Amino acid sequence: MGNWERLVWNQRNVLLDGFLVTLEICAIAFAVAVAAGLGLALLRLYVRPLRWPAIMWIEYCRATPIYVQLMWVNYVWPEILGWPTTFYTAGWVALALQSSGYLAETFRTGIENIGRGQREAAYAVGMSPLLTFRRIILPQVLVTIAPSIVTQFTVIVKSSTLVSVITVQDLMFQSQRLVNVWFEPIEILTATAAIYILFIFAVSAAGKALADRLRLRYGLGT
Template sequence: MGNWERLVWNQRELLLSGLGVTIEICLLAFVGAIIGGLLLCLVRLYVAPLRPVAILLIEFFRATPIFVQLMWVNYVWPEVLGWPNTFFTAGWVALALQSSGYLAETFRTGIEAVPKGHREAAASTGMPQLLIFRRIVMPQALLTAAPSLVNQFTVIVKSSTLVSVITVPDLMFQSQKIVNIWYEPIEVLTATAGIYIAFIFLISQAGKLVSDWLRRTFGLQG
């Protein structure tokens, strides 16, 4: 047990700071992905001239591996666009891009699942299109999308381990740093894997509870 104390417990500040960075980058990426996914989805559904562009982007983000995208954003974007200028930004932007493709499709399924009659009923009471979208379509679409949203967040957390490759000091990075100092990987890497597994397990369980509650409170019966 000496090793566990020396390599894991005594390094807890380093590991916790890494976990902090992991949480931060995942939340940023998640918010970015929701905004990006919503934009892509709305363009795909309602802006006819830009539709092919949106579809191409969605398919590109969905069909490229996250590691490849990370390298691409990290090495190519700064040269071409002059941005992102830090590894941290490159990390969350890449994570957000990938997930925005998936979320765009999730939102689209949610929106298309709203029965047409609901929209027509709202229109017949004289609601303007924007209000129909905000009050009738979006709440139901989000309800359908809730479980997939949580699922996508766990995917982001899993993928976020890769930002350590571009030296973002997340949990994986700090843990590998400890390995490189002491050359004793067993305890640190096992603890790191345990932390990630527990963290992701908790998120998906909490997400399940929340989406069950949402469905029971606001969902249609049956």
């Protein structure tokens, strides 16, 4: 047990710092991805002239490996756009980019699966299309796609380990740093894996509990 104590327990503050950075960068990326995904889905569905650009953007986000995107955002964007200026920003932007593509498609299917009657009932009482979307369609979409959204968050958490490559000091970065200091990978990397597993399990379980509750209450989803 000596190694575990020395390499993991005694380094817990370092690992915790890393974990907090992971948490933070994932939360930012997730929030941005949800907003961007919804925006992209709406452009694709309702804004005729922007339909094809939106589809191409979505496909680009989905079809590029996260590592390529990370490099692209980190090295290409600053050259062309002058932004992002920090590795940290480049990290969450790349993570958000990829997930926004997937979430856009999740939102689109969710919106398309709401029956026409829901919309018509809203129009029939005089609601405008915008109000109908906000009050009637979107809440139902969120309930039905809640499990997919939670899954996408876990994808972000897993992908986020790559931001250590551009020196963002997340959990993976800290753990690799410890490995490089001590040259003892077994305990440190195993503990790191365990932290990721526990966290992702916790998120999935919470997501499932939430989805079950929503389904029971509204009789929505499958």
